[in-house]
Amino acid sequence: MSTYDLLHKFEAEVSQIVRYVYFRSLPRAEQDLSVLKNKLNGTGELGRGFYDAVRGIYNCAKERDSASLYIKLYRKGEPQEISALSEKFRNEAYRPTIDDYERGFLIAWEIAAKTLAFLKENYPEYPLNSEPQEKKKQQEAGEDVFEVAPRKKAKEERKGKEG
Numbered sequence: 001m002s003t004y005d006l007l008h009k010f011e012a013e014v015s016q017i018v019r020y021v022y023f024r025s026l027p028r029a030e031q032d033l034s035v036l037k038n039k040l041n042g043t044g045e046l047g048r049g050f051y052d053a054v055r056g057i058y059n060c061a062k063e064r065d066s067a068s069l070y071i072k073l074y075r076k077g078e079p080q081e082i083s084a085l086s087e088k089f090r091n092e093a094y095r096p097t098i099d100d101y102e103r104g105f106l107i108a109w110e111i112a113a114k115t116l117a118f119l120k121e122n123y124p125e126y127p128l129n130s131e132p133q134e135k136k137k138q139q140e141a142g143e144d145v146f147e148v149a150p151r152k153k154a155k156e157e158r159k160g161k162e163g
Contacts, residue, residue: 003100004093006043007050007107010036014054014108018115021061022074023126029058049104057112073113079121086113 013036020029033055040047060068066075073082086109092098093106119126 003046003103004107007046007104008111010039010050011111013039014111015115017054018057018112019119021058021070022116022119022123024061026058026062029061033058043104045100046104049101049106050108051104052101053105053108054112070112070116073116073120077116077120079117079124082113082117082120086110086117089113 013032017029017032017036020026020032033051036054037051040051043050056068057070059065060070061074065071073085089106089110093103093110098106
């Protein structure tokens with residue numbers, strides 16, 4: 001069995017985790033991650049790289065890491081762009097100079113990007129709906145999104161009113 005076939009056995013599991021992350025059902029994604037980790041037991045560095053990529057996608061969504069590739073693609077990526085990236089990951093995974101960990105990592109990203117492209121094509125408005133509507137309106141109007149709390153009164157001023 002080739003490396004590609006070995007890891008693509010888990011395509012359904014990875015796709016489901018990416019779906020859970022896309023629709024912000026993070027507790028379910030976390031449950032499926034532990035199942036995936038158990039299934040990958042015994043696959044060595046290849047499986048470790050594969051699992052780390054999927055776990056990284058979950059973690060960046062959980063932490064709302066706007067600098068991560070997944071979140072950038074989630075918010076602003078076009079389905080065609082994401083599909084092209086999936087192809088690039090697949091091609092990179094079979095470079096002769098790559099090690100097993102990196103190969104597993106890239107194959108997981110290939111699957112995740114393919115799933116994300118499908119979701120963005122079929123549910124394009126979903127990531128946009130994840131932002132609170134009020135902040136979105138303020139940003140569009142060019143208003144400052146930060147809330148400013150009223151300043152506390154000086155100690156002397158409070159003492160004078162209390163006494």
